[in-house]
Amino acid sequence: MIPQFSLEGVRRTVFGQGASANLSQEVELLGGGPVLVVVDPNVLAAGVAQPALKSLEAAGIAHKIYSDITREPEPSEADAAAELGKSLGAKVVVGIGGGSALDLAKAAAALINNPGTAVEYVGLDLLKSPAQPSILLPTTAGTGSEVTFTAVFTRRSDKFKGGMNGRLLYPHTAMLDPLLTVSCPPYITAVVGMDALTHAMEAYTSRAHTPVSDMNALKAIELIGDNLAQAVAHGENLEARENMLLGSYLAGLALAQAGVGAVHAMAYPLGAFFDIPHGEANAVLLPYVMAFNLIACPDRFADMAYAFCEMPDDLTTREAAETCVSEVIMLSQDIGIPSNLDQLEVPESEVPAMAQKAMTVARPIANNPRKVTAEDLESIYHEAFEG
Numbered sequence: 001m002i003p004q005f006s007l008e009g010v011r012r013t014v015f016g017q018g019a020s021a022n023l024s025q026e027v028e029l030l031g032g033g034p035v036l037v038v039v040d041p042n043v044l045a046a047g048v049a050q051p052a053l054k055s056l057e058a059a060g061i062a063h064k065i066y067s068d069i070t071r072e073p074e075p076s077e078a079d080a081a082a083e084l085g086k087s088l089g090a091k092v093v094v095g096i097g098g099g100s101a102l103d104l105a106k107a108a109a110a111l112i113n114n115p116g117t118a119v120e121y122v123g124l125d126l127l128k129s130p131a132q133p134s135i136l137l138p139t140t141a142g143t144g145s146e147v148t149f150t151a152v153f154t155r156r157s158d159k160f161k162g163g164m165n166g167r168l169l170y171p172h173t174a175m176l177d178p179l180l181t182v183s184c185p186p187y188i189t190a191v192v193g194m195d196a197l198t199h200a201m202e203a204y205t206s207r208a209h210t211p212v213s214d215m216n217a218l219k220a221i222e223l224i225g226d227n228l229a230q231a232v233a234h235g236e237n238l239e240a241r242e243n244m245l246l247g248s249y250l251a252g253l254a255l256a257q258a259g260v261g262a263v264h265a266m267a268y269p270l271g272a273f274f275d276i277p278h279g280e281a282n283a284v285l286l287p288y289v290m291a292f293n294l295i296a297c298p299d300r301f302a303d304m305a306y307a308f309c310e311m312p313d314d315l316t317t318r319e320a321a322e323t324c325v326s327e328v329i330m331l332s333q334d335i336g337i338p339s340n341l342d343q344l345e346v347p348e349s350e351v352p353a354m355a356q357k358a359m360t361v362a363r364p365i366a367n368n369p370r371k372v373t374a375e376d377l378e379s380i381y382h383e384a385f386e387g
């Protein structure tokens with residue numbers, strides 16, 4: 001039986017090489033500026049945002065840039081970006097960068113229309129008023145932030161990590177220009193690509209999966225399996241970059257509908273306690289959680305294997321499912337992902353606290369295909385030290 005499901009999300013998608021040079025047209029479709037542009041400082045310095053910014057200038061659209069963004073941003077950065085947006089009377093918010101910049105853009109768009117500060121809206125569906133419309137241009141492939149309803153913050157002073165989530169946070173337009181991802185360095189390409197793979201695999205095996213999220217997830221797994229190593233090895237390979245951007249977008253659509261699982265829950269404390277980037281934490285944990293989850297849905301693991309890599313056609317379901325795990329490990333090794341938590345300099349003595357914290361990441365824990373307890377999470381973490 002097909003489960004009852006509903007579908008909503010990003011309103012408009014624009015995909016294609018050079019698309020970012022048409023940003024002004026997308027702003028005009030939304031009624032015009034002024035525009036708050038939230039852009040990653042490294043992306044700005046590298047000139048990656050230039051076609052988009054030039055487009056605004058050429059069209060005479062008033063805009064101001066907010067680029068005071070740290071890796072894994074603090075909630076105060078969203079507050080500051082929103083203040084700039086309010087002072088400008090921003091009608092549209094544009095985000096250009098990786099997940100941090102895009103999350104901040106979504107949060108700022110929401111805070112322009114809702115009183116108070118970002119931390120007051122950490123949780124699910126706490127916003128009262130719709131956000132200003134946003135146009136998001138990812139420069140990594142990726143976090144999927146351009147299509148999800150989440151903005152995640154880290155506050156280092158008290159090891160706080162949490163997200164604003166909810167329907168009113170969905171971006172209006174995802175603008176996907178593969179040319180913006182070409183200068184992404186190899187290691188960042190590797191870890192964010194593994195984050196996208198994690199989105200697709202956790203969505204496909206989620207308890208909340210639907211026929212639509214399944215299609216998006218499997219196509220994403222195929223695209224990422226075929227192209228991630230090439231994008232890492234040959235950053236200038238536009239075909240690989242294009243396919244990775246499409247793959248991470250589809251993975252984002254799948255996760256927006258089906259949610260993620262224990263990998264994301266377990267990555268949360270690694271970010272909160274030890275400031276480990278989201279993509280890196282997911283990339284290291286993914287194979288260990290897959291090995292734990294395999295018995296819950298071996299047929300789904302087998303499906304993923306056939307999408308992900310070349311497979312002999314005489315395998316049993318169990319053999320194909322196990323191949324899925326071993327092929328993910330091989331790809332991780334090929335592209336330089338650390339193989340265990342020791343290499344991330346995480347102290348193993350913190351495992352009980354990490355497991356307790358991960359159990360509080362409620363929806364991913366509930367969506368995980370195999371029921372997990374704090375003890376299960378502790379043993380997965382320990383395995384991730386020994387691997």
Ligand SMILES: [Fe+2]
Pocket residue numbers: 143195198199264278282
């Ligand atoms: Fe993620």
